Amino acid sequence: MSRPSTLARPPQQIGRLKALATSPRALRLGMNLWPPFLCSGIRVQSMGQDLRHVRVRLAHGPLTSNYVGTLFGGSLFSMTDPFWMMMVLRGLGPGYVVWDRAAEIEFVSPGRGPVVATFDLSEAVLDELRAEAESGRPVLRWFDTPVVAEDGTGTVVARVRKQLYVRRRRP
16 A cells, blocks of 8 residues: 655664664663674673764674685675674764665785774765755665774774765655
8 A cells, every 4th residue: 555645754764772872872782782793702892972983893703714724705894794784874864865885895905803993974975975965866875894902903804995975855
């Protein structure tokens, strides 16, 4: 059964359990208890009040290492997977639709210890997305995230790219 055209569409839907995480602290706690992160050695270390900054850590251990003792590539990707979409969706607000469209990862050096990924979203990027989406046409934007060794050397272990699909909600 289709909706009458006179009704406004609801904002982009998120899961009921995820909707309970109304504060960054609750969201961080929920993500750290989420089985795919909890069982993979992935921890959200910090999350800004406005969700414009996130720092994630992946531990190195027997359960996160592959056959040759380096971090699993899938775990390196998983630690970065949800953040750009969540940050952009929260930053733009309910008048927009935001989806992950594509992703790629480049393995640069072996992950032989814990690694971190930091995400920072500026208001300037959000303004660019709003301006490009104003026409109602979809906008595709790539976001890059280096995954670096936590040992202080700054060694890049992997580069992850995520492409987001962004558009204004149709009335």
